[in-house]
Amino acid sequence: MKIGSQEVGVLGIWGKGGMGKTTLARAIFDQFSHQFDSSYFVSNVREESKKIGLTCLLEKTISVLLNDGNLTMIESPNTQRRLRRIRALLVLDDVDTSHQLQYLIEENLLLGPSSKVIITSRDRHVLVSGGVQVVHEVKELKMEESLQLFCWHAFKQAYPKMGYENLSAQAIQYARGVPLAIKVLGLYLNSRSTKAWDSALKKFRKYPHMGIHNVLRVSYDGLDVPEQRIFLDIAFFFRGERKEDIIRVLDACNDFYAYCGIDSLQDKALITISRDNKVEIHDLLQEMAEEIVREEAREHPERRSRLNDVNEIQDVLKNSTGTDAIEGITLNPKEFRNHLHLSADAFKKMSNLRFLRISSKLKGGYTVRFPFGLESFSDELRYFCWEEYLLESLPLGFCAEKLVEIHMVCSNVVKLWDGVQDLMNLKTINLSFSSKLKELPDFSMAQNLEILDLRYCKKLRSIHPSLLSLPKLVSLNLAGCCKLKNLHGDTPLKSLKHLTLTGCIALKEFLVASEEMRILHLNNTSIKTLNLQVGWFNKLEELHIGWRLKSFQINELRSLTSLKIFFLSNFTEGIDKSKLLILFDAWHSLEELHLRRCDVGEIPDNINGLSLLKILSLRRCSLSSLPNSIKHLSKLREIDLGECKQYATTTLVSLKSVTQEAQFQRA
Structure with missing residues (x-):
């Protein structure tokens, strides 16, 4: 926003509570207000509009801007003409609804040329929907900035006192770059002993400082009920998970409306979405969420909606004191000091349990055990994750009707139900x-x-036929299922994109097709004849085959016109030049060609038609030379000729000279 511009500029300043939005706006106001005919900093629009109403707030604002204490007719043509003649600097601090912006700016405050308006808000959507085109996000302070700010408040100097260096670092780590938290902590710890510092910092990790908590909570209190539930669920169960995975589970819960709810949380700076689409929450907001749930029943964790404290969960489960208030449990057993032995009815009273996650990353290898078996879980379960589940099946009467996801990695199950x-x-x-x-x-x-x-389910001998007829199945992973002998679908699958059978060493028969297939791994199997029905793999981009393969139909492979990666290993039957000639003419999208431990006599000249080729691996192939046409492959960056014993060193040196960009490997 250029101060000298003739336009009426509007700048939005956005961020979560305590980030210094008001401080930044005040600094800009103090620096530039003297350059304007009139200026006014409207503090706390959210609270003031509740106390005195928007009309009174507007009257006060216009009176200050026009320097007219007797103003009564704010909507009169004369008043509006006077406003349009002045060059004003106006700050609206802590706006929380688009209606406030519409009433104050669009309808009643039509300022003169070169006027500037600065609006701070915790809600980005309020700014954008209110017509603010330039929105500045206030981000966390860097480590050096945080330390300096903290020290000025804690020690009245720019660096820590001797003996307080490590404790200062802990305080900065706790505040995570939030200026308000840094200031509050610094003032609270000022003049206290190192023992008091250590005790206070431990306390705040369990019970947040209320001065920080109350500021952050304003954004939470402004959410509607479904958005509040989504925020708490993310904080307790889905922090760091992919956005689409969270939406998939939460949409199965009644009246959550997860997609728009997550967008709203992001607009209010309660969550962030990383570049890889994972949902993150600031540590202080995480602690705020935990405190909000503790307030439901501070002394009785069994009466709270969500549990994630390992000691509280142990007490509830060991004593079978769970109630219908509990909607979710996530057990982080890093503090376990022994195996947790539970009675069969540990979950019986939790009739509204929606989420259950028990991790396998147990310190010392400790596990959750049921000496007398396990009675059934809630019928409301949407998400069931129990790694290293020790029983051979799920409880009798287990109801999966509302389940969205089942995760039982490294379990002892022989069958599910x-x-x-x-x-x-x-x-x-x-x-x-x-x-x-x-x-x-x-x-x-x-x-x-x-x-x-189903990776590495080593005793699995067959797949139920119903699986190979599911219309929405996208990914099937059977890697390492070493006793699986065949995979045979009666009809092509409609949605299957990824199929992995790597390491299925007993697999001899393969007959699965899908027009949507993108990735197919068949290496290290006992398949001797490749059978890819022409017309059903036109979208295939990645194919891995080999080990005991004896033959393939050239027409099947040449039909794979979308192929980007082709990996063939241990094919000793011989690949003559004529076959490669046909394949290279068809594979114009190929980016990686791996022919390892294969009997390849000669590479044809038309390899130069693979204009997108980046990697060429011919490791341990019986190859004596490469065609000169390879120098035309401008995107080629790696050639692997390792253990090609017949390949002449002089030819390799010559090849390097014509393809300078490629990296060569020859062990």
């Missing part, structure tokens, strides 16, 4: 590394299942 369940909400199943799993139930009712991960 008997019979057919209504699984219409189920989207994801992860049973990877469940080495005792022998069979899968009938999934014919799981018509919305998208992801199935």
Whole structure:
């Protein structure tokens, strides 16, 4: 926003509570207000509009700008003409609704040329919907800036006192760059002993400083009920998870409306979305969420909606004191000092449990055990994650009707359940590394299942036929299922994009097709003849085959016109030049070509037609030369000729001279 510009400029300053939005706006106001005919800093618009109303606030603002204490007709043509003649600097601090902006700026404060308006808000959507085109986000202070600000408040100097260096670093770590938190901590700790500092910092990790908590909580209190529930769920269960995964689970909960709810949380700076689309929460906001839930029943964790404190969870589960108030549990057992032995009815009273996550990253290898088995869980479960689950099946009567995701990595399950369940909400199943799993139930009712991960289920011999007819299945991972002998679908799958069978060493028969297939891994299997039905793999981009493969149909491979990565290993039957000639003419999208431990006599000249080729790996191939046409591959950056014993060193040196950009490997 240029101060000298003739336009009426409007600047928005946005960020979560305590970030210094008001301080920044005040600094700009103090520096430039003398350059304007009139100026006014309207503090606390959110609170003032509640106390005196927008009309009174508008009257006060116009009176100050026009320097007219007797103004009565704010909407009169004369008043509006006077406003349009002055060059004013106006700050509206802490605006929280777009209606405030519309009433104050668009409808009643039509200022003269070169006037400037600065608006601070915790809600980006309020600014954008109010017509603010330039929005500045106030971000956390850097470490050096945080330390200096803290020290001025704690020690009245720019650096820590001797003996307080480590404690100062801990305080800065706690505040995480939020100026308000840094100032409050500095003032609170000022003139206290090192023992008092250590005690206070430990306390604040469990019970937030209320001066900080109350400022941050303003944004939470401004949310509607579904948005508040979404925020608390993210803070307790989904911090650091992908946005689309969170939406998938929360949308299965009644009246959550997760997509727009998450957008609202982002606009209010209560969450951030990283570049890889993961939802993050500032540590102080995380602590605020935990304090909000503690307030539900401070002395009775069994009466709270969400639990994540390991000691409180242990007490509730060991004593079977759970109630219908509990909606979610996430157990972080890093503080376990022994195995946790629970009674069979530990979860029985939690009739409204929606989320359950028990991690396997246990300190010392401790686990949650059920000496007398386990009774069923709540029928309200949407998300079930129990890594290293020790029982051989889920409890009798387990209801998966509302489940969206099942994660049981490294479990002892032999089978999940008997019979057919209504699984219409189920989207994801992860049973990877469940080495005792022998069979899968009938999934014919799981018509919305998208992801199935069965990696290294080493005793799994077959796949229930219902799985290979699911219309929305996108990813199927069976890598390392070493006893799986065949995979045979009666009809092509409609949505399958990723199929991984790497390391299925007993697999001899493969007949699965999908027009949507993008990635297919068939390496390290016992498949001897490749069978890719022409017309069903036109979108395939990545193909890995080899080990015991004896033959393939050239027409099948040449039909893969979208292929970007081709990986063939241990093919000793010989790939003659004529076959490669046909493939190179068809594979114009190829970016990586890996022919490892293959009997390749000669590379044809038309390799120069692979204009997008970046990597060429011919490791341990029986190859004596490469064609000169390879020098025309401008994108080629890596050539691997390792252990090509017949390849002449002089030819390699000559090749380097014509493709300077490529990196060569020859071990």
